[in-house]
Amino acid sequence: MNTLHECLVCGFEGLEEPIFIDGTYSKTYEICPCCGFEYGFSEDHDVIHGFITIPEEFLEVAFQLYRKKWIEEGIQIFNPDTIPENKRNKDILKFDILIKQLKGLKLDLSNFDITGF
Numbered sequence: 001m002n003t004l005h006e007c008l009v010c011g012f013e014g015l016e017e018p019i020f021i022d023g024t025y026s027k028t029y030e031i032c033p034c035c036g037f038e039y040g041f042s043e044d045h046d047v048i049h050g051f052i053t054i055p056e057e058f059l060e061v062a063f064q065l066y067r068k069k070w071i072e073e074g075i076q077i078f079n080p081d082t083i084p085e086n087k088r089n090k091d092i093l094k095f096d097i098l099i100k101q102l103k104g105l106k107l108d109l110s111n112f113d114i115t116g117f
């Protein structure tokens with residue numbers, strides 16, 4: 001079994017290909033089954049950040065914007081069948097799992113304040 005890689009947007013460990021190889025961004029066109037981010041596409045097309053194509057040093061900006069949008073829109077799972085049932089309520093990621101995944105990304109959650117949960 002191959003090692004799965006962590007999604008840098010949502011923290012889910014379910015990517016078959018690494019996002020960075022030797023420090024260089026790899027456009028895998030793989031879609032994260034959890035948050036639906038498509039590496040190589042979403043950073044330019046699924047978020048509005050003011051760049052036509054995002055420079056690699058600003059990739060984190062795109063990840064942040066997509067993550068914010070995904071969370072605010074209700075942490076809907078892109079491909080629920082691939083996510084263990086104990087991590088979700090039907091097609092919505094459980095909030096405590098979200099927090100766990102975000103912590104795994106070492107995000108500072110002290111200012112994390114999303115209403116609606």
Ligand SMILES: [Zn+2]
Nearest residue numbers: 007010032035
């Ligand atoms: Zn993801």
